[in-house]
Structures are given as C-alpha cells and as structure tokens.
Amino acid sequence: MSREQRGKTVVITGACRGIGTGIAARFARDGARLVMVSNADRVFATADQLSQQYGSEILALQVDVTDEVAVQQLYQQAFERFGQIDVSIQNAGVITIDRFDTMPKSDFERILAVNTTAVWLCCREAAKYMVKQGSGSLINTSSGQGRQGFIYTPHYAASKMGVIGITQSLALELAPWNITVNAFCPGIIDSEMWDYNDRVWGEILSSEEKTYGKGELMAEWVKNIPLKRAGQPEDVAGLVAFLASDDARYITGQTINVDGGLIFS
Helix, strand or coil: CCCCCCCCEEEEECCCCHHHHHHHHHHHHCCCEEEEEECCCHHHHHHHHHHHHHCCCEEEEECCCCCHHHHHHHHHHHHHHHCCCCEEEECCCCCCCCCCCCCCHHHHHHHHHHHHHHHHHHHHHHHHHHHHHCCEEEEEECCHHHCCCCCCCHHHHHHHHHHHHHHHHHHHHHHHHCEEEEEEEECCECCHHHHHHHHHHHHHHCCCCCCCCCCHHHHHHHCCCCCCCCECHHHHHHHHHHHHCHHHCCCCCCEEEECCCCCCC
C-alpha cells in the first residue's frame, strides 16, 4: 500500500461521486488526511465508507462552493482540524445540455458559478494558508471541453476553458511561495455525469435516421478513443495523486489531458 501522501491534508470538492470519489479513495489509500466537500449530504456516508476502508482521518463538509462565506469557513475548519492545508483539489462541477435557442440564461450563469468562479474562490482561500506555509499544491478540474468546445454546451466549454486560464495565472502569481497550480482535462469517464451526458445528448442527437438508446451514444463515442475504452475515476486519480506528490514539485501551470488519447492538444 502506497503511503506517499502520509501527513498531508488534502481538500477535495465535489467529493461524493464520480471522479471526486475516485480521487478521495486514492488519497485515503495513500495515507492523506482528507477534507471531503460536497453540496450533497451523501458526502457523509462516502466519507464514513472510506474512513472504515482505509483507516483515514476524514472531515466531511456539506458546502455550496459558490457561497463565498461558506468557502472561507470550509478552509478555516480544515485548518483548525488538521493545522495545515497541503493540497486543494477543485473538482466540483455541473453540466447541462441544451440547444442554443432554448438554453436559459440562468443555466449559463449557474455553470460558470460552479465550474469557474468557485474554482477561483477555493484556490484563493486555500492559497492564503499555503502562502503562510511556503508550500502547497492547487489542482483544478477542467475538461476535454476546456480544450475543444462541443455541441449544445457552450456554457460548459466556456467554464472549463476559464479553469485553464485561472490555473495558468495563479501558477505565475503563487510560484514565489513554492505553490504549484495545475489542471487536468478528463475525457469520457464512466460516472454519473456521463450517464446524464449519454442520455441528454442522445435525446437531442436522435433523429428519424438514428435513435440512441441508453449507453449507445457513449459507446459510439468511445470507439473514437485510441485506447478503446472509457476512463475510470481511478485513471484520473492516479494523475492527481502524482501532481500532489513531491515528484511533481517542478511542474506548475500545466493542464494535462486524461482521455485515452482522444484530444492531442
């Protein structure tokens, strides 16, 4: 059992499903102390499960990461509990899929609030503690759509491209305090979000010539992945664990694809 993260305090937002749970499980296995954050109350059950499985010390918090005061309190609670904040992983994210002429402005604003503004907000608050320590790692979840926009999701593409800009800017600003800032772009990952994507994109893209049933659109897209499979949350977690490790201490300002070779950029 790897213990490369032993003694580190790791904050993970969006931690109770999909990629977030996979990341939390990896850090729990590797000996970190976790602060698992979600806006859903199932974060408490997920944290209990990981604590029992790996013997990890975990603080679970239900937080709306778009609420500035709540985010400030989140990092204050994390620091008060563990005395340091070594890694903060901004993973909370949402998506909607809609045609340009029916997408409400409220959807656009909500996606940007959760996927972009909240990433900056969490980075800002975590970095305040890391500056005092003189070290730390900020890791942000972008998307394949941070590299290349896709149909019916202009708001999501904008939000994830924004994450890359935040990452590059903060990497320059925080470098004097030995704080690295990186991002990753997941492709098609077997998760609840991709269950939604498969269903809603399938409904919109269905026509008289082609109708997509459950799982059929995702299977069709997976055929275009060079590695010929959808990713698993643990595939993403491996990269994130590396970026948080001492082996990545000279890597900053980077955005790395985790997509089986789907996008080369």
